[in-house]
Amino acid sequence: MTFDCQETKRHVHEYLHNELSDTEISEITAHLANCDSCETDYDMENLINGAIRESCTEVAPQELADRVLAEIRRIQANGGSH
Ligand SMILES: [Zn+2]
Numbered sequence: 001m002t003f004d005c006q007e008t009k010r011h012v013h014e015y016l017h018n019e020l021s022d023t024e025i026s027e028i029t030a031h032l033a034n035c036d037s038c039e040t041d042y043d044m045e046n047l048i049n050g051a052i053r054e055s056c057t058e059v060a061p062q063e064l065a066d067r068v069l070a071e072i073r074r075i076q077a078n079g080g081s082h
Pocket residue numbers: 004005006008031035036037038039
């Protein structure tokens with residue numbers, strides 16, 4: 001099994017997310033090492049991926065919701081004890 005450019009670009013996303021078999025990973029790694037076009041695609045995807053991961057760790061939606069809710073409760077509790 002050999003990955004051409006079309007196949008490689010189609011699997012770049014899965015490749016970054018470790019969703020491929022060892023064989024597929026080594027095929028794509030080999031292709032990326034020899035193909036500037038696919039390497040650029042991989043770099044782009046990697047960059048976008050990193051940006052998404054960073055913004056997710058900065059603001060986890062559940063954590064943010066909890067924090068907002070706690071703040072509302074604190075304000076309400078203070079308001080009641082005046
Ligand atoms: Zn290629």
